Amino acid sequence: MSKEKGFWPVIFLTLVVIIAIAALSVTDGITRDKIAQAKQDEVMVMLSTLFPDMQSFTYNSETNIYEAVAGEKTIGYAFIAQAQGYGGVIDILVGMKPDNRSLEGIRIIAQQETPGLGAKISNPEFFGQFSGVAVDEIALSRNGGKIDAITGATISSTAVVKAVKDAVTRQTAGHNGEEGS
Numbered sequence: 001m002s003k004e005k006g007f008w009p010v011i012f013l014t015l016v017v018i019i020a021i022a023a024l025s026v027t028d029g030i031t032r033d034k035i036a037q038a039k040q041d042e043v044m045v046m047l048s049t050l051f052p053d054m055q056s057f058t059y060n061s062e063t064n065i066y067e068a069v070a071g072e073k074t075i076g077y078a079f080i081a082q083a084q085g086y087g088g089v090i091d092i093l094v095g096m097k098p099d100n101r102s103l104e105g106i107r108i109i110a111q112q113e114t115p116g117l118g119a120k121i122s123n124p125e126f127f128g129q130f131s132g133v134a135v136d137e138i139a140l141s142r143n144g145g146k147i148d149a150i151t152g153a154t155i156s157s158t159a160v161v162k163a164v165k166d167a168v169t170r171q172t173a174g175h176n177g178e179e180g181s
Contacts, residue, residue, distance in 0.1 A: 050095035062148035083163030086155040103132040118156030138165040
């Protein structure tokens, strides 16, 4: 009799696990499209801060490049760059002008830098410096570039500048400044 009672908790827990898995699967199926739409809406908002005239965008999953469009005209390109900062990974949205010779600007998507210091990379005073900067001028001012580092946050500043420069170089390789590339 005690052996029979020992099986019931196992059967009960097995049923609970099966029901939980089924519930999670149903929830995933219901929310997957909503999550994808929310992500696309978030990208649209961030792209529209870089390209105020943008009416729509397309995404090329092979090249990982967003193309910002106004009417029938491409007004710029954007892609994600990542940096290893002082506090962790920094995700950066980089916007390029259509000629691939200069930046439209950047936006910090996510960062874990020190509040009050490295976190200032998310402030317009820092990321605003990238607007209109030529590809060959993407460097800290102390290295001959156009970007001033944040005082007390050299690691964060350097990480962002290097990641942007590397990503721009990688994404524009082979385009040679051709319109619409």
